[in-house]
Amino acid sequence: MSADRRKIAIWGYGREGQAALAHLQMQRPTDDFTILNDTPLDAAHAPAAGFRVLTGEDASAALRGEHFDIIIKSPGISLYRPEVAAARANGATITSATNLWFEENPAAQTIAVTGTKGKSTTSRLLHHILRKAGRDVALLGNVGVAALGQPAGSDHTVLELSSYQIADLAHAPSIAIITNLYVDHVPWHGSIGQYHRDKLRLIENPATLAVLNYANDGLRAYAKDRANTLWYNRPDGFHVKDGKLYFGGTIVDTSGFPLRGNHNLENLAAACAVADSLGLTPLRQRVDIPDFEQLRHRQEEFRAGNGVLCVNDSISTVPEATRVALDAYAGIPCVLILGGTDRGQDHAALLDYLRTSSVVAVLLLPDTGRRIEDEMRGRDWPFAIVPVGDLAEAVREAMARVPKDGVVMLSPAAPSFGQFRDFEDRGDKFKELAQQTR
Secondary structure, three states: OOOOOOEEEEEOOOHHHHHHHHHHHHHOOOOEEEEEEOOOOOHHHOOOOOOEEEEHHHHHHHHHHOOOOEEEEOOOOOOOOHHHHHHHHOOOEEEOHHHHHHHHOOOOOEEEEEOOOOHHHHHHHHHHHHHHOOOOEEEEEOOOOOOOOOOOOOOEEEEEOOHHHHOOOOOOOOEEEEOOOOOOOHHHHOOHHHHHHHHHHHHOOOOOEEEEEOOOHHHHHHOOOOOOEEEEOOOOOEEEEOOEEEEOOEEOEEEEOOOOOHHHHHHHHHHHHHHHHOOOHHHHOEEEOOOOOOOOOOOEEEEOOOOOEEEEOOOOOOHHHHHHHHHHOOOOOEEEEEOOOOOOOOOHHHHHHHHOOOEEEEEEOOOHHHHHHHHHOOOOOOOEEEEOOOHHHHHHHHHHHOOOOOEEEEOOOOOOEOOEOOHHHHHHHHHHHHHOOO
């Protein structure tokens, strides 16, 4: 191999891995590329002929035993796997597509958005508000468009980043929003503490303006003495009180804001705080974005085949997210579908909330549904508690139990692995089953 020909591994061949290979091959066509993946590649996503592809144990053995100059690791692969340490010991530089994007766009004015929940909606709200104000803004990252190979906005670039993407991020954004810190992704990070530390790396650099949620205990404790910090959900700035958005003591007119729930007003508060800091001060009086559309799988409303209102909230993978989804439909009789992969979630606050909610039945899916059933045992509940075997049974039970003026909500408070590929697969299946109901 010539001295300037690098040996590069693309570790993980999903959306970001495919984008990284296409981009790097275009930039450095003489480099030697190897694709490593934990599972076999299906024919639809296999790379063109000529690339070395190793999967399963062969990929793991290559990481442990071969020298690569650079390894581009996909976000879904834990930074704490033993192969990472072994590859570094063999002389590899391990980086990510996100790091490469920052290196190629050093002058970009970046606004990174993260948080256990709310980051996607907040990213899209900020992008929408800035574009409506005439700014040239790119929206990239975890929100659906792999950043590498995409141009920065000439004014701003909004990057939604997961904890996976932040854990090895070597660059500081201009502005960073953190919406909240809850319990999630413990298997990837190894502990709740490490998950929070990896999230908070986003604001380690004091030059980054940190825009933080004052209502979140973990953020407030971590950054109480941090300079260059802009708080929202604090009375002196954009904050939510009694179902209304305020700036200081003044109510902001949100009649042109189409999303339900206090949590979406909090997402709006975060977006407005950043936009206001960038000069869009009219937001202190009025927010007018009636054309903003909610994300799929987040409080996504649709009608079942029998006309019943349904809410696909499959993206709610922690109890806190389910609670705020229910709050958005307060007063409407609700059949709630709960349960999924068990990551040790604490359901206590959610269960306490259910006692005073408008829920009329709770349908419990495996695996966490069985644990929730045990946690509910021995207490009186004002609604039916029904264990179900799968989502199809849950939808049948829901349609049999929902009042005429009620809603069927899938808001599982747990991830979807095992029975489904991901939360999108779960949400799509819920919609399919409900729309088949007559």
